[in-house]
Amino acid sequence: GAVVSQHPSWVICKSGTSVKIECRSLDFQATTMFWYRQFPKQSLMLMATSNEGSKATYEQGVEKDKFLINHASLTLSTLTVTSAHPEDSSFYICSPRTSGFQETQYFGPGTRLLVL
């Protein structure tokens, strides 16, 4: 299957700091990137969708000024959690997809964020 890397895998930070998470699709070009998060005992929830070179579309309840998404190339997307607070502690996972709705959607290994 496709290789997707996500960095860092774990991050602990103080409240008020910003955290950047990188997602790379190593062997294919991702025209669309999905960012999900998962709170304990909950399902993966879509946060936002971005297409290369375009602004991201955010799901209801997700603040676009707090979760900055950059999808500058077909192999790299970043999610920046700005001024993180303890309630932002979660598991964040990226999911690149090639064109076509029925294509398999791949996932990164995720980033565990803990905000103190």
Add this chain to the structure above:
Amino acid sequence: ILNVEQSPQSLHVQEGDSTNFTCSFPSSNFYALHWYRWETAKSPEALFVMTLNGDEKKKGRISATLNTKEGYSYLYIKGSQPEDSATYLCAFMGGSQGNLIFGKGTKLSVKP
């Protein structure tokens, strides 16, 4: 709000047992149903993408069926092995937007 339910939440079986779990999803506006296998600290691994009512797919000892009219899919594992231990996720894709809506997963533990 679209809801995807998976049951059971967790399952403990002995090596060699066969097992199955359920994913239920909205029966309207169906586009595709995805199954993933997710081991701790790894990326979710795609198992199946199912699109047609009555579809049956197989990959080794794992197979899945799909009923879009009643809104459910079953995942079967024949002769479970310890390496099958993982969380199995299903995700519903409806309409033209193509976003995946996930269930909470079924966590399978296979004891040797």
